[in-house]
Amino acid sequence: MPSDQVLDVLVQGQPADFPVPSGVYAERVTAVQHYTDRLFKFRITRPAALRFRSGEFVMIGLPNAEKPVFRAYSIASPSWDEELEFFSIKVPNGPLTEHLQKIQPDDTILMRKKPVGTLVNDALIPGKRLYMFSTGTGIAPFASLVRDPETYDKFEEVILTHTCREAAELKYGEELYELCMTDPLVGEFAKGRLRHYTTVTREPFERTDRITTLLRNGKLFEDLGVPPIDPESDRGMICGSMAMLNETKGILEGFGLEEGANSKPATYVVERAFVD
Numbered sequence: 001m002p003s004d005q006v007l008d009v010l011v012q013g014q015p016a017d018f019p020v021p022s023g024v025y026a027e028r029v030t031a032v033q034h035y036t037d038r039l040f041k042f043r044i045t046r047p048a049a050l051r052f053r054s055g056e057f058v059m060i061g062l063p064n065a066e067k068p069v070f071r072a073y074s075i076a077s078p079s080w081d082e083e084l085e086f087f088s089i090k091v092p093n094g095p096l097t098e099h100l101q102k103i104q105p106d107d108t109i110l111m112r113k114k115p116v117g118t119l120v121n122d123a124l125i126p127g128k129r130l131y132m133f134s135t136g137t138g139i140a141p142f143a144s145l146v147r148d149p150e151t152y153d154k155f156e157e158v159i160l161t162h163t164c165r166e167a168a169e170l171k172y173g174e175e176l177y178e179l180c181m182t183d184p185l186v187g188e189f190a191k192g193r194l195r196h197y198t199t200v201t202r203e204p205f206e207r208t209d210r211i212t213t214l215l216r217n218g219k220l221f222e223d224l225g226v227p228p229i230d231p232e233s234d235r236g237m238i239c240g241s242m243a244m245l246n247e248t249k250g251i252l253e254g255f256g257l258e259e260g261a262n263s264k265p266a267t268y269v270v271e272r273a274f275v276d
């Protein structure tokens with residue numbers, strides 16, 4: 001059967017219509033919040049056996065077909081949280097998100113068991129200042145990392161940049177920043193050490209350039225009152241579209257940063273914001 005027909009079998013709010021494949025958890029949706037017609041977040045129960053490092057991603061699917069479509073989603077909640085949070089785009093006619101955007105509390109979500117990823121503190125060598133460069137839903141892995149005390153153990157200053165097309169798309173990050181300031185676990189560290197730098201590219205806003213432009217012309221450093229990126233002290237993490245990743249990688253390498261991995265930590269790391 002072609003996959004389109006298989007997906008038509010979707011029944012929302014029901015237990016899995018098909019046997020849960022092996023190597024997959026079936027979890028319950030606990031909350032859904034829509035931000036714009038393109039963005040929403042959802043939370044699910046956390047399997048007791050799941051261990052992950054803040055910044056990693058998992059494969060997510062729906063129990064709507066014998067062979068469900070899975071897509072990579074960064075876990076947006078920190079590794080200590082009792083639930084798992086995800087921040088998603090809604091892709092028109094997207095094989096997964098077309099259905100995923102309709103989920104309601106108590107629906108079932110499938111999740112493959114193995115979390116992986118390179119946007120983790122372990123893949124960076126110690127430094128003074130950590131830059132997290134994100135566009136759109138690329139903020140998700142950083143939402144996990146900025147709520148993890150380990151990030152503040154490792155870095156004196158954390159700069160979270162978020163660029164979106166429209167100002168309404170910044171809301172998730174704004175809520176995250178507020179949450180960090182009052183969070184019982186990281187609030188004390190985040191105050192004065194976590195900085196949130198936002199830009200919007202397709203409507204009037206305080207800053208309307210892409211982050212790549214602001215890095216190249218030095219306006220980012222001027223606005224933040226910090227020296228330009230220096231491989232001695234600065235570290236980078238990048239998460240966005242393929243084009244954004246490639247461009248930002250080139251810029252960071254121009255500043256002398258080198259790409260790291262779990263097996264070989266270095267001065268910057270990248271991950272694609274997968275669903276597009």
Ligand code: A2P
Pocket residue numbers: 135136163164165200201202210211212241243244245247248
């Ligand atoms: P722009 O509006 O100028 O295209 P998207 O939703 O398409 O992933 O875009 C999210 C944000 O990322 C938008 O503000 C977009 O700017 C920006 N963006 C797109 N491509 C790049 C790139 N190559 N480098 C930096 N930012 C980019």
